Amino acid sequence: MTTLTPQTDASTTDDPTGFTALESEVRSYSRAWPVVFDRAVGATVFAEDGTEYLDFFAGAGSLNYGHNNPRLKKILVDYLTSDRMVHSLDMLTTARREFLQTFRSHILEPRGLDHKVVFPGPGGANSVEAALKLARKVTGRESVINFTNAFHGMTLGALSVTGNSMKRGGAGIPLVHATPMPYDDYFNGDVDDFQYFQRMLEDAGSGLNEPAAVIVETVQGEGGINAARAEWLRGLADLCKVHGILLILDDIQMGCGRTGGFFSFEEAGIVPDIICLSKSISGYGMPMAITLVRPELDVWEPGEHNGTFRGFAPAFATASEAIRTYWADDTLEKDVKAKGLLVESHFNSVVSRYPDHELLAKGRGLARGLQLPDGELAGRVTQYAFEHGLLVETSGPDGEVVKLLPPLTITEDELRRGLAILDEAFDTVLG
Amino acid sequence: MTTLTPQTDASTTDDPTGFTALESEVRSYSRAWPVVFDRAVGATVFAEDGTEYLDFFAGAGSLNYGHNNPRLKKILVDYLTSDRMVHSLDMLTTARREFLQTFRSHILEPRGLDHKVVFPGPGGANSVEAALKLARKVTGRESVINFTNAFHGMTLGALSVTGNSMKRGGAGIPLVHATPMPYDDYFNGDVDDFQYFQRMLEDAGSGLNEPAAVIVETVQGEGGINAARAEWLRGLADLCKVHGILLILDDIQMGCGRTGGFFSFEEAGIVPDIICLSKSISGYGMPMAITLVRPELDVWEPGEHNGTFRGFAPAFATASEAIRTYWADDTLEKDVKAKGLLVESHFNSVVSRYPDHELLAKGRGLARGLQLPDGELAGRVTQYAFEHGLLVETSGPDGEVVKLLPPLTITEDELRRGLAILDEAFDTVLG
């Protein structure tokens, strides 16, 4: 979700980009960045007129390994030129087997996980829909707990556990079967963790429908880069265990190394019952999603959930190569954490430069945010950045957080260059 | 949906393909076709041991122009090797503009349509979810009419308008806000078209919630290759107009030339308010979907519906090339109809060979089905076909229809070869 301050819409005048007459008004990013992009390499995007932009957005977290990563590109082009299967539904393919085995050997086994893989469809929302279905089937309950400012997707099931009121309003029907609970630090430390949730669960008269599952993000990206503490996540996992509630971890934006480890929940030491992955799982920005389920929960009937694009095999090929390349050791993980600290220190210095503005530096790994007093100010920051060659978006309920999701493979030099533009932007807007 | 008779599951013995231990039990096609596929060209798929299979399935309608179509492949590989944008959300890109302009000039304008394009996400279900949302927003009503044996997708909104009870059961919550009406010929001609629907609409005491929209397929693929008559579709469009109900046409499986014309509704001469396309729209089996909306219905707020993979640009590149290649004139359309008649005549001869079996030849264009008395017999036919080198699936509520969706670009020779295998299969099973 971008909440950048929109440009004057070209459509009302002369439609210079040629899109307005053809494409629906629902488009959003194109309003904030009204140029036509053409090529992209690593952390750099090129407009068709040749203008370069440094990319601190990375496909909303879908390009953790950068645009057109050369190693993955080679695999992909080889795959395609060899006429290997492109579209395969859930037929057995060599590419699917390679992915499953690589994911098992490089990701699951080293982390002591024995989850089975569901291919739920091409996008994150498919993964969430499959997770919710399975949790309801396993438990025989209908209700799900989500958290304030959660974002899980735009299909009806995923939308019902999403917080944003504008997006919810788009459903056109009441969104039910979900109850929001306060995310970590929702009350600025005034209230004990899970005080409300736990009390409601333990009180047979609370009126809370017994939940099938909790669905949670470790860091809420769209919600404003709200990073839950490890102890909060552990507390949540414990609460779920005590009450027989399944824990669904939506790692769509924060997985694949965004916070350091492959899974964002590793630091907390928890084992979710169901895990949703998408965005960067293919490594190349291609549509792919998986849902991981503990073996004892794998109670599906054959075909009880399916989808046409659940077997887009070129994505399996690049996914396998990305895992082999980046997750055979902990080099990337350490690198992400180091770069994250670099961003954090820059943000801290901005915060201390403007003590009167109640700024707040947020995030973990390379999911970072700087919260401003309101969305208007944050929008001016990202607008300045765009005008100076940096793509960065805002998030949060009011668009009040400048949100950084650079490629994990960005060079330190690029990172510093982008931060310097942001520093100027903050000084210009806040100074 | 495949409903082929499953093989003995390797998982219970020795898992020779190596998938069972890793992938969820939800997999289905792989149970009917327990070989590992590797490469594919045109209408032929190759297992890793080199065995060839003729493909009368075509990715459930996603590969209308065949596997790894060389013309599209060239465009795709060029696109990728030039480092052009792969992942773009709804940012403006040269590839998106090219697609929008090509789609307008080659598809919409020649057919007198002025619909605007929504990019709803990567798959057909996203297109359906967007259509339902928009119809509810425009009308302020919540209820939708779907048809018996409809299939629209597996996300919660799309599933609620889908007929299959096993798939519906997977939702784990009551599927509401939709009322099924009888599809064309549901009563074998005994009842006037729309007798029930019309009466319910006109009776203020009927208890039918006033519908926002009707969602319909012109030919129900998953439902058993049920082809609605043109006059039924026109009657439906008229009924919608009279009652202020939006007409959503789900052309995901039957569009892109499957029945002859680019849109399957062209023959009926109707103009749907909202059109869903996916499957073969990219031309290359890549995840892509669009939703077409009449301009006056384009009332979205920016970002009110969105999705991470709604801007997978390589798919736009192949989609543009596919349109230029196959839809600049009516060659393909004529070709599809001619091949369709060839299949029809083969099926008719099977029907007349076995007058006691109540066989029924069904379909339109290259969406063809032969209905058997039950799913067990149909499964034996497709099983025989697989063992003799032909991939073909079943559909229908009981899997009783042998369903043919060959690539539209299949050669006449290939088509005859496949039909000959099927003829043997029918003779073996029914003889």
Next chain:
Amino acid sequence: MTTLTPQTDASTTDDPTGFTALESEVRSYSRAWPVVFDRAVGATVFAEDGTEYLDFFAGAGSLNYGHNNPRLKKILVDYLTSDRMVHSLDMLTTARREFLQTFRSHILEPRGLDHKVVFPGPGGANSVEAALKLARKVTGRESVINFTNAFHGMTLGALSVTGNSMKRGGAGIPLVHATPMPYDDYFNGDVDDFQYFQRMLEDAGSGLNEPAAVIVETVQGEGGINAARAEWLRGLADLCKVHGILLILDDIQMGCGRTGGFFSFEEAGIVPDIICLSKSISGYGMPMAITLVRPELDVWEPGEHNGTFRGFAPAFATASEAIRTYWADDTLEKDVKAKGLLVESHFNSVVSRYPDHELLAKGRGLARGLQLPDGELAGRVTQYAFEHGLLVETSGPDGEVVKLLPPLTITEDELRRGLAILDEAFDTVLG
């Protein structure tokens, strides 16, 4: 429901009756009959100025034994003056035991029924809500089938199975978990009974949620005095049995002798699983309702359904006396049928007098209707009747049916007198 043509609302001028300023705009009968009533005996109601009205309305079927029936009045006054329990929830009382035993000996046993009695609360809607709850609990399914133009009550559960769109709209939330099916003769004989319903049940791909129960009236009072044929009711009962669906018979308005027998379904020879009674069950117009359930369905937890006024004991006292008085033999039953035929023959003569008006005589027993071309004409008939001393209302989706529900105990002379007024009214309006 009355749909009489409203008088000019006094509230807009001078509020002569003194109600407008105090009572909500939701009031309805008082708009059609803008006089203040005070006393009532048998089939006669007296306004405070002494004007007499003959009552062909009988509290919408709540006064089958007439206003202030002397035999019941004696029992009631004795009960009250003896300081016997008035309010008892579900405590054991002598009055409750007397009712249960009398109901068993005089009603259930002679008809071969062994249903157990639930006291669900004071009104018909409570009985329906209890029936729906129990059917869902027993079957574990959520969906219910109702019929076109059904009326079952105004609480949320009861309203969801009611047809009238204005009343449904009052819910303010989508009414779901119910699917309407065509009532008997909905298509004027053009369609086989249950053609649609049966086909939907038998087709696993129909999209119809598997129903817990069917809820049906034998004669739809509010729906326009639509009387189902006995063979249709038997067919429905058979269909329910075959598909494991519970049959809920709402006998709230048509029970207690309205159609002749104590239960209106006796003629059809069916045994419903659950039976709802209210309105005339107390015999004196006092709030009382019961729900009868087959013993094997009595799976409630203690207190799982309850209600403050489920033990209004004076109503039990009059109910027992009414049963002893009117249901010890078949005198009343024969009498009702004879009077019903008298009404029928009058209505038939009206129909034949006005062959161009497409009039239709409807009903069974003393539930009778004459259907006019539209609600405006019917309203003029009832308005004329009121002005000439007869209370009679309209029903049907458009208020197009003049609906007669006189007390069963009305004298033949009174009945003829009222019919004469109606004859004049028809002649005046149609002539």
Next chain:
Amino acid sequence: MTTLTPQTDASTTDDPTGFTALESEVRSYSRAWPVVFDRAVGATVFAEDGTEYLDFFAGAGSLNYGHNNPRLKKILVDYLTSDRMVHSLDMLTTARREFLQTFRSHILEPRGLDHKVVFPGPGGANSVEAALKLARKVTGRESVINFTNAFHGMTLGALSVTGNSMKRGGAGIPLVHATPMPYDDYFNGDVDDFQYFQRMLEDAGSGLNEPAAVIVETVQGEGGINAARAEWLRGLADLCKVHGILLILDDIQMGCGRTGGFFSFEEAGIVPDIICLSKSISGYGMPMAITLVRPELDVWEPGEHNGTFRGFAPAFATASEAIRTYWADDTLEKDVKAKGLLVESHFNSVVSRYPDHELLAKGRGLARGLQLPDGELAGRVTQYAFEHGLLVETSGPDGEVVKLLPPLTITEDELRRGLAILDEAFDTVLG
């Protein structure tokens, strides 16, 4: 709701009371008090064998003026013997006018209220259903906020805002469109009032559906005699005003003087938008309910909500007399408060006698509770009381609160006598 420890069910042996074979298993009070009651006067109930019981239960708050109150009885018997209208739907009657005028002059006007009266049906649940419908219609929103441990009734709409999980489970369908919020002191003072609710309302990303209304009790009777503080109620009213949410006050059990003033919210000085009254409104334990709505909210269509027993006129007659008798001055109000303090001081002495048992004295006016550590102990107290001639029930999620609702007109002597039995009971159980 009673949660008394059940007696061994006679049904399993010989059914001495004769009810088991006839009445559903859903009965509850009769399990705790397995005697057959016959007569009742004031605060005394007589079993059929003549045994006397002092009544601290009063029809769950429906008998505030005692059983068979002689003044009301005279009015009622006169009404009935004069053949005045008994059943009147919403026809204008002299009895209805008298009630409306008396209610206006004695109750509304002295309190500065100008609400209009809806007659929603015979019971409290009807009043709640009407309130919810109207709030949704007025606001165009679907969601309602209820509170932990709320009880509002057993019909589907009322049940959806009720807390008790056993009762909710009886619905058989998911109860949605309502979100529970913590009632006053839910966290024992650890959390600021409305911290959670207010934060959710103000955060556009909270995921809380925008509420049409809040429904609240000032003292939760079934919930365990939880009395909200006046400042909490004022805070709630303010919050509703700020956010445009309607405030529905369910005064069904706590109104009609139970806490002192006629309305239980008077002390807090708030003016609810919609008020639900039932139980003691007729004054005689007869089924009657009203819903009061601010005039500007009275947007109903005629007949948009209705019900067969909304005009049970004898109840209007006793209601009018009860108001004239008890609410012409503040004698009763003062008396209730004094008696309440008497109970409170007794309960406080019990609490201090057993400091190790974490007892808690709760309530306001003559709605009083003594909370024990668990329901088993509380059940033993009420069981002891019953065996010693005192009817008193428990409430609370675990039945852990001994709940006193004596008639308001109980004599001080009777009150002391009952409290003495309770003292013995506490000493026996806790000592």
